[in-house]
Amino acid sequence: MIPRHFQIAISFLLLAILIAGIFIIELRHSEEVKTQQGLAAAPEGPEAQGKEETIRVLVAYDDDLALRWRTTQAFMPDERDLRARAALRAVLAQYLQTPSPHPLAKGADIKDVYFLNPDTVIVDTTAQFADGHRSGALLEEMTLTSLIETLNANVPGISKVKFLVEGRERQTLAGHADLVSFYPVSAVHELAREFQ
Amino acid sequence: MLIDPSHGGDDKGAVLAPKIFEKDLTLSLARLLRKELEERGISARLLRDSDTTISLEHRAELCNQQHEALYIALHAAEPGRGVRVYSSILAAPQPAVGSFLPWDSAQSGAIARSNAVARSISRELQKRDFKTLELQAFLRPLNNIVAPAIALEMATDRADVKSLLNSKVQSAVAAAVASAVEQNRERLGARR
Numbered sequence: 001m002i003p004r005h006f007q008i009a010i011s012f013l014l015l016a017i018l019i020a021g022i023f024i025i026e027l028r029h030s031e032e033v034k035t036q037q038g039l040a041a042a043p044e045g046p047e048a049q050g051k052e053e054t055i056r057v058l059v060a061y062d063d064d065l066a067l068r069w070r071t072t073q074a075f076m077p078d079e080r081d082l083r084a085r086a087a088l089r090a091v092l093a094q095y096l097q098t099p100s101p102h103p104l105a106k107g108a109d110i111k112d113v114y115f116l117n118p119d120t121v122i123v124d125t126t127a128q129f130a131d132g133h134r135s136g137a138l139l140e141e142m143t144l145t146s147l148i149e150t151l152n153a154n155v156p157g158i159s160k161v162k163f164l165v166e167g168r169e170r171q172t173l174a175g176h177a178d179l180v181s182f183y184p185v186s187a188v189h190e191l192a193r194e195f196q
Numbered sequence: 197m198l199i200d201p202s203h204g205g206d207d208k209g210a211v212l213a214p215k216i217f218e219k220d221l222t223l224s225l226a227r228l229l230r231k232e233l234e235e236r237g238i239s240a241r242l243l244r245d246s247d248t249t250i251s252l253e254h255r256a257e258l259c260n261q262q263h264e265a266l267y268i269a270l271h272a273a274e275p276g277r278g279v280r281v282y283s284s285i286l287a288a289p290q291p292a293v294g295s296f297l298p299w300d301s302a303q304s305g306a307i308a309r310s311n312a313v314a315r316s317i318s319r320e321l322q323k324r325d326f327k328t329l330e331l332q333a334f335l336r337p338l339n340n341i342v343a344p345a346i347a348l349e350m351a352t353d354r355a356d357v358k359s360l361l362n363s364k365v366q367s368a369v370a371a372a373v374a375s376a377v378e379q380n381r382e383r384l385g386a387r388r
Contacts, residue, residue, distance in 0.1 A: 062275050065329070135210040135218065136273030137349045138280055141333045171252055171336060175202075175209055176271065178334040181300055187285050194331055 050077030058149040060102035060142040067195040087154035105132020133174040140177035197266040201226035205249025232374035256340035269347040276351035278327030285332040309344040316376035
């Protein structure tokens, strides 16, 4: 026969475990929603390298589902790969500010840009760029279109772009937009025109 | 034809509101669409009829193996209102090797019919007062599908998610899509 006080202690212990479990599940769920919404985003500006220039960036606006050209100041190095990275980071800086026209998750960044040959570029992004991206066909297409068009505007001669996440290939950005294929810049240009 | 309720299982898709996931909404819309098509005498199957995980590659494989007349992927996400209708955007298609089509541009032979179906669906949705946006985009797995292939995305703003859950709204979308498919039956060679 188990003593009564022992039974009560076990019951309290089980109840505490149950409450802690529910709390952890709720916490995880709210963090997941937060990440999806990019609510944890904080501004991160581009690194100061090269000469300061006024560049054109194509910015996505969620409010009216449009992409619009804007000018911004950015430090632009002469080397093509660094210049490409600086242009892409200038767009991301627009999205990481508060309030943001198209929120991305905190830590979304461009790790590196590699030219496979003079017209084909690989853009390596951080895990947060993809993991924290809100899921949705249009939202994902807007992000990629804005990046590719900005790249094309500031680094001439690029015809194909592919995105990696932490150096690895992914199927999609956040469940919809293709990250396996090389994006043809001419086709993206047509898509961008439909958004403007 | 094959209806693909996108996402499922571990892949929740968009989180439309706490505990309201894209994967559930796409499945409910898919079932309604199948019903509407069958009422019009069009044979339709669901790629998944339960909460299971299926990879994008496998979705395309299943469609290609069954020689489906049409593939429709269903999505739901923020932001906006109405329904967005997508067909594939392709770079210059790679040449076929013998009887094998290149995986990344398998859609190239069907792209004209995909666009025609997308236009019909947009028109039918507009007739029912839905705001529509028709785009050619880089969505997986559209490029890997041999048959005409389109994707639909029911759009919602966070404050209005309940409207997407409304069965009348879903039924109206399903009826519009089924009606457009019926109009294109000859072009698609859909089985009765």
